[in-house]
Structure formats: structure tokens, C-alpha cells
Amino acid sequence: MRPELRARYSYDAKDVMPTTTATMAGLPSFPFSFEGVQVGRSAAVFGGSLTLAKGNAFALFADYNVEMRRYETVQTAWGGLRMTW
Numbered sequence: 001m002r003p004e005l006r007a008r009y010s011y012d013a014k015d016v017m018p019t020t021t022a023t024m025a026g027l028p029s030f031p032f033s034f035e036g037v038q039v040g041r042s043a044a045v046f047g048g049s050l051t052l053a054k055g056n057a058f059a060l061f062a063d064y065n066v067e068m069r070r071y072e073t074v075q076t077a078w079g080g081l082r083m084t085w
Helices: none
Strands: 002-011 019-024 027-035 042-054 058-068 073-083
Antiparallel strands (some): 042 058, 058 073
């Protein structure tokens, strides 16, 4: 069994309000732009995982992460079975 805990701080220094430029299919010569949502530059990112291994051949794993910003929280969870031969 192998547990892991993670914690970090993230700061997006480039864009306060991200801008995306796109075109519509059939009208490629008329691009348009739109601004994204200002979610906050600073983020606290926490995570943890657990791996249960049987020798070097099989391992079950699970992982969870949370990224917290001023106006947004993103959570991810995943797991699986890893086989090596």
C-alpha cells in the first residue's frame, strides 16, 4: 500500500480575463472573440492518492484532486487497475 498527499499553491500571472478567438464552420474569414470568466489568479491545490499493489504485476489505484480559486472550485477523482507484464 502506497499513500500520497499533495499540496501546492498556483498563481496565474498572465491573463486576468482569458480571451478566445474562434470561427464558425462555413465562415472561416469572419472570426469572433469572447472573454472567459475571471475565476481568480491564486489557487490552492490539494490531492491524495492510494495505490494497492500485488508484486510488480498488478496495482489498484485511486486519486482525488481539488483546485480552489476565488470564484471556482474544480474536483477530479479517478481510479483504475494497472497491469504490467
